Amino acid sequence: MQCRTDQHIKTLSGRRRHIVGIRAADKAAKAKAERQAVNSIVQGSAADLIKNAMIAIDAELNPPTGAAHGGGAQRGRMLLQIHDELLFEVAEAHAPALRERVRRIMQAITTSEGQPLRVPLRVQIKQGLSWGELEAIE
Numbered sequence: 001m002q003c004r005t006d007q008h009i010k011t012l013s014g015r016r017r018h019i020v021g022i023r024a025a026d027k028a029a030k031a032k033a034e035r036q037a038v039n040s041i042v043q044g045s046a047a048d049l050i051k052n053a054m055i056a057i058d059a060e061l062n063p064p065t066g067a068a069h070g071g072g073a074q075r076g077r078m079l080l081q082i083h084d085e086l087l088f089e090v091a092e093a094h095a096p097a098l099r100e101r102v103r104r105i106m107q108a109i110t111t112s113e114g115q116p117l118r119v120p121l122r123v124q125i126k127q128g129l130s131w132g133e134l135e136a137i138e
Contacts, residue, residue, distance in 0.1 A: 003037045011044035013052070013112040049121070050084055053106045057086070060101060087131060099125050099137065 003009050004023060008016045017040045021033035061075040076090030076098040090098045106123045110116055126134035 001034070001037065003034075009037050009041050009044070011041060011048050012117075013045070013048035015044060015048065017044065046084055048112075049109050050081060050086070052109050054078065054081060054086065056105045056109070057102060060105060095127055099127070 003019055007022055008018045010016055019033050019037045019040070021029045022037060024030040024033065057078060061077065076088045076094060078086055079089050080087040086102070088098060088102070103123045103125060107121050109121065125137045127137050128134040
């Protein structure tokens with residue numbers, strides 16, 4: 001594990017987190033640090049991916065003034081992020097187009113070097129009149 005040498009981990013976007021105790025002589029402290037290192041890579045990279053997806057989606061839904069995109073009601077708007085989920089508000093008639101745009105953008109997210117992920121992202125879409133009424137679409 002590279003973390004034992006560097007004493008930090010890196011997420012997919014290159015963010016670093018120092019891992020205290022990775023070289024500890026105490027086996028319990030070292031094991032805790034190793035679990036923390038693995039978890040930090042996984043959760044930190046997931047946070048990087050959802051952040052990059054949110055930025056890309058926002059850029060497409062809210063283009064600079066004068067861009068050749070449709071009106072705001074047709075584009076929908078991002079309301080909330082909950083861990084690895086994004087919640088949008090959109091008129092029902094425009095929901096299919098928004099679903100496809102969001103899926104396309106999220107599945108195209110790359111590493112910080114612009115490389116595609118080795119394991120493709122699978123995006124699950126749900127729709128409903130309220131958060132509590134969401135049902136899987138596909």
